[in-house]
Amino acid sequence: MADVLEVTVAGMTCEHCAAGVREELLAIATVTAVDVDLAAGRARIESSAPIGLPAVRTAVHEAGYELAS
Numbered sequence: 001m002a003d004v005l006e007v008t009v010a011g012m013t014c015e016h017c018a019a020g021v022r023e024e025l026l027a028i029a030t031v032t033a034v035d036v037d038l039a040a041g042r043a044r045i046e047s048s049a050p051i052g053l054p055a056v057r058t059a060v061h062e063a064g065y066e067l068a069s
Helices: 015-026 053-062
Strands: 003-010 031-037 042-047
Touching (some): 003 053, 015 031, 015 053
Antiparallel strands (some): 003 042, 031 042
C-alpha cells in the first residue's frame, strides 16, 4: 500500500510553477506519484515508503516555493 501525504504549497501561480514542484517531488527516491492542484495550491504525494516532511519541504524549496503552515 502506498503512503500518501498532502501538503499546501505557497506561491504557485501557473502551470509552470506546478510542473516544477511536481518534478522536484518526483525526484525523491521513494515517491511514485505526484498530483499538484494549482487552483487549490495543494500537492498529493504517493510514495512506496513513509516520506518525511523535511524531504518534501526541501524538494518544494528547490522548486522555488515554500510549504504553507
